[in-house]
Amino acid sequence: MRITIFFIAICLLASCKTDLKNLEPVKGNMKADVVYLASDDLQGRETGTSYELQAADYIAKRMKESGLEPKGNAGTYFQTFSFKPSSDPHQEAAFTDEKGDAFLTGTNVLGYIDNGAAQTVVIGAHYDHLGMGGEGSLHREGEAVHNGADDNASGVAVMLDLAYELKTSEKKGNNYLFMAFSGEEMGLLGSNYFTKNPTIALDSITYMINMDMVGRLNEEKTLAVYGTGTSPRWNQIINAVNKDFNLALNESGVGPSDHTSFYLNDIPVLHFFTGQHEDYHKPGDDADKLNYEGMQQISDYILRITAEFDNAGKLAFRKTKNESEEVPRFKVGLGVVPDYLFTGKGMRIDGISEEKPAQKAGLMKGDIVVKLGDSTIVDMMSYMRTLATFDNGDKTKVTVDRDGKMVEKEIEF
Template identity: 65%
Template sequence: MKNIVLILFLTVLIACKPNSEEKSKPVSIKEDVSFLADDKLEGRQTGTKGEKAAADYIAMRFETMGLEAKGTDGYFQQFLFKPKTDPHQEVKYNVKDGDSTITGINVIGFLDNNAKNTIIIGAHYDHLGYGAEGSLYRDKEQQIHNGADDNASGVAVMLNLAQKLKSANTGNNYLFMAFSGEEMGLLGSNYFTKNATIDFQNANYMINMDMVGRLKNNNTLAVYGLGTSPILKQVVKANNANFKIIENESGVGPSDHTSFYLADIPVLHFFTGQHEDYHKPGDDTEKLNIEGMALISGYIFDIISDLDDNGKLPFRKTKNESEDVPRFKVTLGVVPDYLFDGKGMRIDGISEDKPAQKAGLQKGDVVVKLGDSLVTDMMSYMRALSAFDTGDKTKVVVKRGEEEVEAALEF
């Protein structure tokens, strides 16, 4: 029955290809994100019919805006791969089609301003289907993971930027990309950097948006990659009138900008933070902050405008902070608030039947001590956690409002 519904859905999609009158009508951020995070796309898992339907939609949007097709087959750049069985092995691309092979599809549109350099603006559009590897949903009954924030939100903002840039800032060309295979290990962006469909020597810088749909009331926005070119920190600060910016200089992180940084291209990555619905079926459109997404799109547009006459930005290597992350054998069972800039580690969500829940910890608690270790930030929290093994018992101290609460933990 699901396949029949999807076929009917795709038929409607093709039949609804816009006419010339509709081509001039802009599509809203809400319309784009609602389409991509609809149940009909069944979670957009890489290689599925739902992901292909999303790819067709994005290609149609590129065509509607008059972007030039810049894939290897129209707007599409397909790549075949076998999923990793060992997390340390490299994925092999372009294997023969057959058992265990998956086809990913990058969707690529180009705005040619006859400029020397090209800015790459991207967001991944794949997600977890009915709960692929990486899902944090623990119920036995399968449910669709729509990934409205992760990452229909980034694609919708990318499409909104394409609409804005059609008639502004002609100092660069623009390559707009929707990446496949991000959830399986940055596969689409990695493949593109090794098989670019433009002259990669003329790539200026890359902007990535991943989970930009849940801007909180305090307007906190994380911006990564500030150290990847000398001018970026200044430009990000100078154009900010609305956000509380959490700065991160590193060009390495768990999203597609990393692939471009590793190819010596300056990057900026935008992120509004994790939440309790991350990688769960509850990540749906109605929970998004659409006005916040529009605000972020405007902010990125202002940054691009400021850099329009700067020529090609110089690249600078940054410290790989992920190399300093301690390894740990246990988990507290919480979603950290990565945008918290106070002292301690703020809890943004609690997982069922895990040590934190059993100890009575609550969303909003700020962990200030774990065992004998003081917790002042995310890194000190991870160092403290790395000292424990399964079965260990200890104490945790959290700040709850103005009070400090101590609780017993067992890992």
Template identity: 70%
Template sequence: MKKISLLVLFISLLGCENAYVPENKIKEDVTFLANDGLEGRQTGTEGEKRAAEYIAQRFTDIGLMAKGTNNYFQEFSFKPKTNPHQKVTYSAEGDSTITGTNVIGFIDNEAENTIIIGAHYDHLGYGAEGSLYRGSEKAIHNGADDNASGVAVMLNLAGKLKTSNPNNNYLFIAFSGEEMGLLGSNYFTKNASIDLTKANYMLNMDMVGRLKQDSTLAVYGVGTSPILKQIVTSNNKSFKIIENESGVGPSDHTSFYNSDIPVLHFFTGQHEDYHKPSDDSNKLNYKGMETISNYIYNIITDLDDNGKLAFRKTKNESEETPRFKVGLGVVPDYLFDGEGMRIDGISEDKPAQRAGLQKGDIVIKLGDSTITDLMSYMRSLSVFEKGDKTTVVVERNGKEVEAEIKF
């Protein structure tokens, strides 16, 4: 009997020889993508191409089908903007064009609908437009949190979904050109390698590597389908969730929302290393990333038998954002849900630093305006011009501190 049992086990193992066993390679993936050798993965560079090849190999290892126009790759060429208000146009490769590469893998469960799971993998190279680095020497911006973290979680999900939740197909996309204006995701929605009318919903991970001690996680897009808010809440066992209904934001989910597809965007918040050379892999919370991956997987599992989700338009908060000519030179804590606007980072030689403001200060008054949240902070800022002076009141360690600001 023992021999028969061993024989059955041996035959079973032979049958599973090619089955992918999910692995946690989150740290390994981030370490490779955020290595100095890739020189910051700027769109169109050799470093970005090496990152694309790595992601394609990971797709192969997991067993995903290639779903690009050239194996796993979907290339797109464009002429870079010459001014910030110019619209980027895609064009044939030629002089002065840049070529980006989306990397696309597919799990075909022969289902009616497809869930799209994405994360951008490009970054700022040695300090492209958008860098907040003020040093005199050029330095590699490795973008560990932004956004090797999102790609690593996407790959982790691909491994888990390879042999589970078969009621949908799954399309995994590592986007290029996000830092230059959501170019890769925009291009894909106009040149999709699947029928987008069969897209169920889209999940986007952008900057999910810095889960803080209070476990605050932002989930945007909960209003883009009637069921999403309930699903996000009912599956939460680990996080302090900050919800936002809008499907519009500064990341790739926006391209899919604009194509009438429900979206969720996951984000652990900005920090003082954002868009700087100091955004390195040794600063990430890998246990937190694994917890986020498990949470997203549970959401997918919960929705597995729900069929295609209904799409709903949301109020676009960005249209109501006041325009302003000056700034304090701070990074707001976008996950802060208390009264006021908490400062998460201070830029060098800007009004806030010169006034002695500190990271962790909560701005509660600016000029004559009481600050209750980020929107009221921006409204109050919009009335000032360069050269103006005013007072700012912050809460610091339970005490109010007043300082003079010169814009």
């Protein structure tokens, strides 16, 4: 039987009669949170399904355990929104008040720590995923459960860990709104809807922190932090409190995750990300592949950042360049997965696609492309600009750094 949002809301509304201010917060277990959210029983948490609602119910209960107040609609932890999915990937889905088979309902989950402060920090992570596959999946062998352990049960688990830590913290200079977003995989729908229908005043939000795919910290401990240019105060603090990571910093406030919705409303943002991998948007993104020690280090790092801004007043906002608008159009592809966390010179290959130019030329995972044709490759952008100059059927030379040795191969696109 389909679980209705009304039933869940009524049940949780009744349970919230407990005095949350006197509730002793319960510290959770990030691995347990991921194992539950990424279990086969939840069938990939696709937006608008009963499985997503089961996940929403779990997250709301965990928020309550940490002593968070409900901050959704009608005194519940839930904020629902209806929309008509778009079949055009370049067109946004439209929100609507209509009901029917042509429409879906997403459910944001919101919990609040009211410290009586003037400013509120939003800490969020999307919890929806791809269900059994479909559009967005990179799996080509029929339907299968896409559990989404890294994407993004990992971010939700870190968010819930931060909820407990900040509820029990002695630092009370900000309020905190924790949000598990629905509809991210369909186009940042939940975060977009919230910024258009906020349950707190948008102008009270001092900054927003987003975690999306933070479960696979690599051996180099490279952590990507996006949005560092959205406030003039970010860079100094995120570097000063860093104890564990090789940081890959990016200034832009625009990216393919929920922080973008807040940046577009002139709110400083930070987005944390441990990198893409071969299980991205595939059934193999399972709980046993996550680096839970790394997730704890990320949670502790974010906690140190929030502590630095506890009595800092409202952060100044700064617009950044939209780097996604500068990405050139490609007529050909090399057939590799770039390592987006690589901070050295060149473009490091993180994966090779079967029967594509890179594999046929003998390139390997870990190779660092330092020259393509006549162009020197110094970073990801120079690689993309150079690749965009080639047409189908072109031949050229590619030079890679393979374990310190320069190797030259011939590529045919």
